[in-house]
Amino acid sequence: MSKPAIKVERLSKQFRIGVDEAIPSTWHQAVLRTLASPFAYLRETMRPPNEAEIIWALRDVSFTVEEGDVLGIVGPNGAGKSTLLKILSRITYPTEGRVTIAGRIGALLEVGTGFHPDLTGRENIYLSGTILGMKKREIDQKLDEIIAFAELEKFIDTPIKRYSSGMGVRLGFAVAAHLDPEILILDEVLSVGDESFRRKCVAKMQSAAEDGRTVLFVSHNLPSLADLCPHSIWISKGQIVQHGETTEIIQAYLGSLVNETARRMEKNSSRAASGASTAAPILQSKADGFTIEEIILQNAARETVNVFAPGDELCIQVKYNALAPIEKPSFILSVQSMFGTCFGVNMLLDGNTPDLIHGRGLLTCRFKHLPLMPQNYTISIAVRTNRGPGTHIDTIIGRQEIAHFAVRGDLTPFGFHGKLFDSLVSRSFPLFIPYEWEFADGRVAKVSSPLFDNEITS
Structure with a gap:
């Protein structure tokens, strides 16, 4: 049996609101702080905090990662994921609990973490390798491979403070993945950069796992999490909600988001019925003075719901407010599952772009039939303009x-009656379209979408 690479025991991390806990990084800063206010800082930090001043970013977290495992970590923003990884990477310390790590760690937690902005990309590679305890000749052997992977040959001798966020992530991932750590810790590495680089990152993480290295991967990119990680942890409000197979974890996590959407729509409906305004805008672009104030989901009966039957109509209503005129805005809507995008609509493609929007308005998009398996789904939106010629x-x-939203219900009327349907449907491909089987004896079995009747003919 493999030994644990990481063992986390009853880990908790507390932050105190309104108090600067940072230790002065230089003697000069320490002297200035003391001269400016000799007793205030000491008095404030030594005073016992009251309940309202305490936030527990992590609370009683325990888990074990075996050597060679690839573990995913999922959860909403503010759940404590990044704090956990910073503790594992020894960037910060826990308030309570214990972490045991067996092996050298390579971590990419944020853009530019561990890099000195005034040093060049090349110098930062050597700096990172030295911090990991590598000798210069070991780094020399990896240097060309790191630069090539990061695709920064032209800029490797430029100070990284002049790098874009994408360039910083490419260099950071290349350094973390190629300097031979036994444990690789990655936080949202796929959130920045183009699609080709993301594919390279996924392939490199798969290669690291095949080589027996331990990988911890935090991401909101659920398809990548499902591809890379056999097991995952779901963290919410600083605590582990569930630990198990990644497909089960993702469906449970998405299920919680479905419930959250239902609560939000119910709250907005109640506020509207009482004449009150809805809650704060969901999305906004301050530069363009544009906000999306509310999203309403309805079925064919115009009932406000977020649980639909297979083949039902999905109506998406977008309430927006354009404080300044916006010419030719194109709305883009898409539906995703844990496997990626299922389908979408794009006004840049269909040409149904309004000439101008100004003030409050309502945009409605109806998907007449949902060709979706009983799973949990996410709706995303983007707004773009093509003003010029x-x-x-x-x-x-x-x-x-x-x-x-969720799809729930029986697919037998559409031709799905396999005996393993119930056990496999939550992890199957989510989209179904009309298809048919033709057998040697001439029989044809049609498996239909809501637009077609299921039948078996001879």
Whole structure:
């Protein structure tokens, strides 16, 4: 049996609101702080905090990662994921509990973490390797491979403070993955960069896992999490909600988001019925003065719901407010599952872009029939403009998740009656379209979408 690479025991991390806990990084800063206020800092930090001043970013977290495992970590923003990884990477210390780590760690937690902005990319590679305890000749052997993977040959001798966020992530991932750590810790590495680089990252993480290295991977990119990680942890409000197979964890996590959407829509309906305004905008672009104020999901009966039957109509209503006129705004809606995008609509493609929007308005998109398996789903939106005669596109709101819904119900009327259907449907491909089987004896079995009748003919 393999030994644990990481063992976390009853880990908790407390932060105190309104108190600067940072230790002065230089003697000069320490002297200035003391001269400016000799007793205030000491008095404030030594005073016992009251309940309202305490936030527990992590609370009683325990788990074990075996050597060679690839573990995913999922959860909403503010759940404590990044705090956990910083403790594992020894960037910060826990308030309570214990962490035991067997092996050298390579971590990419944020853009630029561990890099000195005034040093060049090449110098930062050597700095990172030295921090990991590597000798210069070991780093020399990896240098060309790191630079090539990061695709920064032209800029490797430029100070990284002049790098874009994408360039910083490419270099950070290349350094973390190629300097031979036994444990690789990655936080949202796939959130920045183009699609080709993301594919390279996924392939490198798969290669690291095959080589027996331990990988911890935090991401909101659920398809990548499902591809890479056999097991995952779901963290919410600083605590582990569930630990198990990744497909089960993702479906449970998405299910919680479906419930959250239902609560939000119910709350907004109650506020509207009482004449009160809805809650704060869901999304906004301050530069363009554009906000998305509310998202409403309805079925064919115009009932506000977020649980639909297979083949039902999905109506998405977008309430927006354009404080300034916006010419030719294009709305883009897409539906995703844990496997990625299922389908979507794009006004840049269908040409149904309004000439101008100004003030409050309502946009409705109806998907007449949902060809979706009983699973949990996410709706995302983006708003872009193509004002000029050319092909240049300006982004008003980049793609963001705005709502979640579930499909529940029987697919037998559509031709699905396999005996393993119930046990496999939650992890199957989510989209179904009309298809048919033709057998040697001439029989044809049609498996239909809601637009077609299921039948078996001879």
